[in-house]
Amino acid sequence: MRSLETEVLVIGGGATGAGIARDLAMRGFRTVVVERDDWASGTTGRYNGLLHSGSRYSVNHLDSARDCIRENRILRRIMPHCIEDTGGYVVATPVDDPAYGDRLMAACRAAGIPIEEVPVSRVLREEPLVNPGIQRALRVPDAPADSFLATLSTIESARQHGARTLNYHAVVELLTSAGRVIGAVCHDRVGNERVTIFADLVINAAGAWAGKVAALVGVHIPLLCSQGTMIATNYRLVNTVITRLRWPAPVDSVLCSHSVSVLGCTDVVINDPDDCAPQPSELRQILAECSQLVPAARSVRHLRAWCGVRPLYRSAPVNGSSGQGLSRAHVILDHAVTDGIEGIISVVGGKWTTHRLMAEQTADAACRKLNTQRPCRTHLEALPGAVGHHHRHGERLAHVETTATQSGLVCECELVERSSLEEAAVSGSVISLDDLRRRTRLGMGSCQGGFCGYRAAGLLHAINRPPSNDARRRVTEFLQGRWKGIAPIARDNQVRQMRLNELLYRQVLALLPGSPDIEKPLQPPATGK
Incomplete structure (x- = not known):
């Protein structure tokens, strides 16, 4: 059995966990981050790859929309190699109410999100496979993003700043002493040995699996796991992000991602994040809804279907089979306050677009727990691999x-x-x-x-x-x-x-x-x- 000592142990190697490790390492903390599988192998690597402008949330979650557009600008600056600067169109299909666009434009302006109305003819000229019957179109700064590359670049940055990064290390036990979490025992799945990591503070950033990690010390986190299923097509149907002009609902976008397009995604409540799989009803829903945006979505060659799990924090019981009504905002839980257990905090909820902000605020919370003040610098320093321009297809x-x-x-x-x-x-x-x-x-x-x-x-x-x-x-x-x-x-x-x-x-x-x-x-x- 190996043994390590550190100031902060971060559990979870998705976008948020990697971001926290990078942030803490840049602030000078001795940091270890562990991931049970490979980096970005969970929800981060299974979402639709959208860098949100915030327009989707502007009408019903204004604060989330403001966070999105602020982080949208920061991510474009610090990881341009992970983002294709395509922009996006929000369009009213023949079955949508074009008047909703007025409400959306007012909400976007209130959130500080750039939005402009463009002629339908321009959209059809740029995106000839979009439904020719669209009634209205708005331009917003959405963009496709490569979450694999972004997470790996973030992990590399954390490593360069002194963090120890251990993938294929599954947490099997949280160590406690006198009502305080003092570390964790991991199973090194490559070396097949147990690794004990002692830490002054443990941060649970395991995403949809955060509840399972917290349960190791008897703590319950009220998470709702929402499965989102997507389909990849054989080639690009569109070269931008195309979203339905309507109240936010499941399956309302078609976007490009490298050489393919992604159709989706659904919103179905499941019990266990380890037990998710695309369901026939979801696939039928995706093809029906996305063909309203791009009619060829139904007939084009489909490469594969997959799903990710959204970890939605619920402060009250939720009725129904969808998590659509729950906020996508993140929550940071100090378990000394919520559960009487010192030495551990959890961060849950949120979305990929705001992962850097989630990491910053979690690192701020870590500073408070460790009785120190050290400023965040992740918004100032570009990630390894960043070049002077956005990723360009081709x-x-x-x-x-x-x-x-x-x-x-x-x-x-x-x-x-x-x-x-x-x-x-x-x-x-x-x-x-x-x-x-x-x-x-x-x-x-x-x-x-x-x-x-x-x-x-x-x-x-x-x-x-x-x-x-x-x-x-x-x-x-x-x-x-x-x-x-x-x-x-x-x-x-x-x-x-x-x-x-x-x-x-x-x-x-x-x-x-x-x-x-x-x-x-x-x-x-x-x-x-």
Whole structure:
């Protein structure tokens, strides 16, 4: 058993936990951050990738809207490489009330959100696949964001400022003494050993799993877990963010994200964040609603469906099967005040757009608990990898066309080069092909790992030299993860892609003997062909 000592232990390696670790390290605290899986493998890596302008919340949650636009501007400055500056349109479809736009514009102006009315003809010229029957259009500073890259950059910044960053370290016990939390025991899932971490303060930033962490010391956090399901399309239907002009409701946006578009997302209450999966009713809802915005959303090739879990703080009982009425604002809980247990605070709720602000306010709370005052600097210093401009779609293609060789391209769908995979693989925090996917977009294109999976597995094996059975297991796990997302939405060409992948890995490469999910005869979904 290993033992560590630190001033602050942060539990959770999503956007908020990474942001807190960075903030504390920049303030000079000895900090350790632990994550049970890989960085951004929870809700952060499973949301729709939207940098909110705040317009969506302006009518019913003005304070949240103000937070969004303020953080929108800060994130564009400190992580431009993670954001594509497309802007967004809020449009009234033929079934929406265009008069709602007046109310939205007034609310946005009250929140300080730039908004302007633009001619419908301009939207249809820029976005030819948008419903030609739209009645009204407003321009707002929404944008697509890469939450994987942002979190990994934040973790790297925390590391550069002295934080110790431990992924694949699952908290199994919170240590207490005389009514005070004094640290945690983690299971190192790579080294298969227990690690005891003693800390002056523990910060629970585990997102949808914060309730489970708090329960280790008998504390109940009233969280409502809201599942949001999304669908990725085979190519970009739009080059901006397109949102419905209506009162905020589930499934009201279509946005670009790298080489695909994301349709979604739903809002369904579930009991356990570890037990979420896209449901057929959600997929039907997504296609029905998003086709109001972009009619081609229903007929285009769908690559996969997935879901994330929103951790919504509820101060009172909620009726119904949706968390739509709950605020997306975050809450910081000092458990000495709420539960009589010193040494631990929790941060819950919020959204990706405000994760830096959540981290700042949590670090402020940590300073108060540790009887010190140290200013925040995360809004002033850019993240590692930041360049002088926003991410531009097509940058990878331009680079590959001028520098890559055919043998150096591992993933043709997402233009992932061997050198990028090697750089990620030797970073010390990569143990699986999914880890490479989060760092490079490996397997996130049309073939969903069919042609790049075995190549990347061979490359990772050559670098790490694990036992051959481990290499086989890595390929199987990667394909099963891709398969899990493809199966609920597969039809037409995507069913053919599934069959091709199965034949390639089972009958040509013989890499999948006895794999239970892929062993079953392939049957298209009832709604497919």
